[in-house]
Amino acid sequence: MSIYDTLNPQQLEAVKHNKGPLLILAGAGSGKTRVLTHRIAYLIDELDVNPWNILAITFTNKAAKEMRERVDNIVGYGSENIWVSTFHSTCVRILRRYIDCLGYDKNFTIYDTDDQKTLIRDVCKYLNIDTKTYKERSLLSAISAAKNELITPERYERESQGDLTKSKYASVYKEYQKRLKQNNALDFDDLIFKTVELFENHTDALEYYQKRFKYIMVDEYQDTNTVQFKLISTLASRRNEDGIIENNLCVVGDDDQSIYKFRGANIYNILNFEKQFPSTKVIKLEQNYRSTSTILDAANEVIHNNLGRKDKRLWTDNGEGEPLSFTQFDTEYEEANEIVSDMYNLILNDGHDYNEFAILYRTNAQSRIFEEKLILRNIPYKIVGGTNFYQRKEIKDILAYLKTIDNGLDDIAVKRIINIPRRGIGLTTIDRVTDYAIWNGMSFYEALKHAESIPGLGRGTSKISPFVSLIEVLKSKMANPAYSLEDLINEVLEATGYLSELEAEDTEEAQGRIENINELINKVVSYEKTTEEEPSLSGFLEEVALVADIDNLEDSNNVVVLMTLHSAKGLEFPYVYLCGMEEGIFPSYMCINSDDPTDIEEERRLCYVGITRAMKRLYLSAARQRMVRGETQFNRPSRFIGEIPRYLLSQSSSSGNRYSAGGNSSSQFGGSPAKTPYYGSGSTQKGGTWTPQENTQSDGKDVFANNPFITKGFGGSSKLGPTTFDKIKPSPAVIDYGVGDTVKHIKFGVGIVSEMVKQGDDYVVSVDFDTLGTKKMKASFAKLQKL
Numbered sequence: 059m060s061i062y063d064t065l066n067p068q069q070l071e072a073v074k075h076n077k078g079p080l081l082i083l084a085g086a087g088s089g090k091t092r093v094l095t096h097r098i099a100y101l102i103d104e105l106d107v108n109p110w111n112i113l114a115i116t117f118t119n120k121a122a123k124e125m126r127e128r129v130d131n132i133v134g135y136g137s138e139n140i141w142v143s144t145f146h147s148t149c150v151r152i153l154r155r156y157i158d159c160l161g162y163d164k165n166f167t168i169y170d171t172d173d174q175k176t177l178i179r180d181v182c183k184y185l186n187i188d189t190k191t192y193k194e195r196s197l198l199s200a201i202s203a204a205k206n207e208l209i210t211p212e213r214y215e216r217e218s219q220g221d222l223t224k225s226k227y228a229s230v231y232k233e234y235q236k237r238l239k240q241n242n243a244l245d246f247d248d249l250i251f252k253t254v255e256l257f258e259n260h261t262d263a264l265e266y267y268q269k270r271f272k273y274i275m276v277d278e279y280q281d282t283n284t285v286q287f288k289l290i291s292t293l294a295s296r297r298n299e300d301g302i303i304e305n306n307l308c309v310v311g312d313d314d315q316s317i318y319k320f321r322g323a324n325i326y327n328i329l330n331f332e333k334q335f336p337s338t339k340v341i342k343l344e345q346n347y348r349s350t351s352t353i354l355d356a357a358n359e360v361i362h363n364n365l366g367r368k369d370k371r372l373w374t375d376n377g378e379g380e381p382l383s384f385t386q387f388d389t390e391y392e393e394a395n396e397i398v399s400d401m402y403n404l405i406l407n408d409g410h411d412y413n414e415f416a417i418l419y420r421t422n423a424q425s426r427i428f429e430e431k432l433i434l435r436n437i438p439y440k441i442v443g444g445t446n447f448y449q450r451k452e453i454k455d456i457l458a459y460l461k462t463i464d465n466g467l468d469d470i471a472v473k474r475i476i477n478i479p480r481r482g483i484g485l486t487t488i489d490r491v492t493d494y495a496i497w498n499g500m501s502f503y504e505a506l507k508h509a510e511s512i513p514g515l516g517r518g519t520s521k522i523s524p525f526v527s528l529i530e531v532l533k534s535k536m537a538n539p540a541y542s543l544e545d546l547i548n549e550v551l552e553a554t555g556y557l558s559e560l561e562a563e564d565t566e567e568a569q570g571r572i573e574n575i576n577e578l579i580n581k582v583v584s585y586e587k588t589t590e591e592e593p594s595l596s597g598f599l600e601e602v603a604l605v606a607d608i609d610n611l612e613d614s615n616n617v618v619v620l621m622t623l624h625s626a627k628g629l630e631f632p633y634v635y636l637c638g639m640e641e642g643i644f645p646s647y648m649c650i651n652s653d654d655p656t657d658i659e660e661e662r663r664l665c666y667v668g669i670t671r672a673m674k675r676l677y678l679s680a681a682r683q684r685m686v687r688g689e690t691q692f693n694r695p696s697r698f699i700g701e702i703p704r705y706l707l708s709q710s711s712s713s714g715n716r717y718s719a720g721g722n723s724s725s726q727f728g729g730s731p732a733k734t735p736y737y738g739s740g741s742t743q744k745g746g747t748w749t750p751q752e753n754t755q756s757d758g759k760d761v762f763a764n765n766p767f768i769t770k771g772f773g774g775s776s777k778l779g780p781t782t783f784d785k786i787k788p789s790p791a792v793i794d795y796g797v798g799d800t801v802k803h804i805k806f807g808v809g810i811v812s813e814m815v816k817q818g819d820d821y822v823v824s825v826d827f828d829t830l831g832t833k834k835m836k837a838s839f840a841k842l843q844k845l
């Protein structure tokens with residue numbers, strides 16, 4: 059049997075189409091991504107296309123890696139020569155080769171949000187702009203929006219004449235861009251913008267890639283923005299002598315899953331594809347292979363409420379499966395508690411793996427409570443997004459050292475660490491050096507080397523020189539090929555005293571920071587081992603700069619995943635908990651109050667994305683009462699719940715309707731009246747014998763006891779109601795393991811205890827982990843579990 063036998067006729071048609079533009083427009087879970095993978099395999103395997111001629115653009119690095127692996131599995135060779143990457147990584151590779159045409163050094167740095175903020179603050183200070191009136195965040199988002207629309211600082215300036223506020227923005231944009239260039243740095247938006255600029259002005263570079271990329275494929279095309287569209291359409295429009303376009307562009311997407319309008323995504327890129335590329339072949343896929351028909355019907359019903367869409371219906375022969383469940387809890391704590399209990403039971407009793415579960419929410423802030431409950435249950439988890447590992451202070455510090463050693467042109471990195479650990483270099487000294495650097499058109503680091511010639515530095519000079527010598531020594535060591543990146547980080551930690559300072563602090567926080575630094579060393583070691591190119595400091599920093607949050611999600615990690623709905627796009631999980639289904643949370647308060655009716659449609663598409671991530675079971679939940687930014691909110695269930703027909707849903711309530719809106723059925727939900735009202739009176743659920751009043755227990759104990767709905771939905775949780783739960787809280791003081799025992803750590807997995815040293819009331823335990831090596835941790839902190 060060939061691999062193509064597993065495709066349905068429409069999928070096969072798409073895979074085999076290899077001349078001219080192709081648009082695959084289809085709903086969630088219909089195999090769009092799968093078609094792309096098989097199409098690459100088909101081109102290489104059956105049509106003898108050189109893998110070198112293929113460019114596939116995915117939405118995340120994780121998706122890129124997965125696609126390469128899938129092609130590897132199918133074809134078994136050549137996949138390393140295909141360019142499978144995100145828009146940003148693709149552009150970095152192009153710019154590393156050609157950016158000198160635009161007056162940058164090929165060794166450029168990529169700025170993250172933090173670096174951007176620092177830079178914008180400097181710019182505002184320099185231009186005397188009050189950041190209370192002109193907020194950093196809005197300045198940055200205006201600059202980002204301009205770049206996404208291909209608007210240069212010069213054009214921005216022209217178009218803002220006569221408008222005082224816009225002129226201010228224009229001057230900030232201009233100065234910001236000037237400084238980025240001085241620092242030989244690009245922000246994320248620049249990566250694509252500059253590549254488009256390169257192609258517009260340097261036909262040799264464009265022709266090189268046009269000739270190379272004969273086959274171009276783009277996944278999640280519905281979320282491309284103007285600048286990305288420009289990039290793709292420029293690359294894909296080489297004409298032969300007869301005026302016929304030679305490149306073969308294939309895009310796949312789903313207009314119902316367009317959820318990045320706030321980042322400039324232009325839904326018309328997909329809706330107008332056929333106009334942009336005449337003679338486009340359009341293929342629709344209608345069978346969903348991912349979800350049960352119940353989940354799919356619910357998704358179809360919800361999205362049907364959007365007006366501006368191409369109507370399409372998905373079907374599946376996966377069977378009905380279980381009904382969806384919706385539970386309204388009293389508080390967000392109860393919601394998290396019950397969801398985690400439910401998951402715990404499924405794992406414990408039914409033997410499910412952790413990675414079969416995902417908890418999805420609208421905003422990152424919702425993750426914290428789940429995290430606490432998961433820790434109590436000893437369930438390993440990973441939060442995608444939130445505090446990104448690379449945003450942590452200690453990691454940013456070490457990376458700033460590495461950037462300074464690699465490229466002294468990055469002023470922000472140098473300024474970050476010039477006084478870390480403290481060297482007694484004050485702000486006045488830094489300001490004077492900055493002025494000197496500006497006057498002499500040199501980088502901040504270059505100016506530090508000239509400290510003796512800078513007037514007014516006084517004792518500052520003698521404090522600067524040891525710093526410069528340290529960096530220079532490390533630079534020269536790096537020139538030796540036998541000196542590894544691991545050696546470099548260790549030497550930075552030793553020579554600067556960074557590590558000893560943390561060790562001396564002897565707090566749990568410092569211990570956590572040391573563990574994070576160890577994690578960075580692990581990362582560097584694995585980079586040196588696995589990179590396809592010659593390992594280098596620039597290469598490592600580039601890889602780190604491009605790691606989107608979602609990329610921390612490794613398939614091999616058997617953990618429960620927590621993430622926002624936005625991050626979940628393209629992924630699938632057997633069990634999905636979609637929480638916080640409340641008016642004001644999802645749809646968000648901003649959308650509800652927006653003048654633009656399409657905002658609510660975008661929110662509904664996000665709901666469609668969420669529902670369609672689930673393969674077997676979908677749990678929806680809400681809290682009546684929730685703390686948001688320090689204030690208690692009382693929210694009604696989301697209008698999206700009201701849009702799911704009742705026959706697909708089993709509902710329950712954790713207690714009486716103390717906070718529910720009460721009254722008629724439509725007012726149970728926010729927004730427009732529910733299409734299929736399923737509540738009778740405000741307090742009684744039809745279709746069951748239970749009325750909330752009978753079961754409301756003021757002490758909050760087992761409210762599920764007499765609930766007939768409990769066997770479905772969150773049924774399992776009744777076995778571990780709040781009372782039982784309190785009893786199983788682990789006590790950190792109990793240590794039931796010793797040297798030689800096998801233990802489990804919530805994050806690092808299974809290891810063997812190699813040493814235990816008493817320290818005060820506590821023990822410092824050394825554990826040898828298979829993949830991570832030895833880690834030291836405090837017993838009270840680590841909560842190791844004996845196996």
Ligand SMILES: Nc1ncnc2c1ncn2[C@@H]1O[C@H](COP(=O)(O)OP(=O)(O)OP(=O)(O)O)[C@@H](O)[C@H]1O
Pocket residue numbers: 064065066069084085086087088089090091092093312315346347348627628629630
């Ligand atoms: N013909 C098929 N036979 C069996 N399984 C399939 C087939 N087509 C797709 N699948 C499976 O269905 C699931 C969904 O496929 P895929 O992720 O490619 O869908 P998608 O359209 O890209 O979804 P999304 O819109 O969420 O990105 C995957 O597990 C995939 O392996």
Ligand SMILES: [Mg+2]
Pocket residue numbers: 090091092277628
């Ligand atoms: Mg997909």
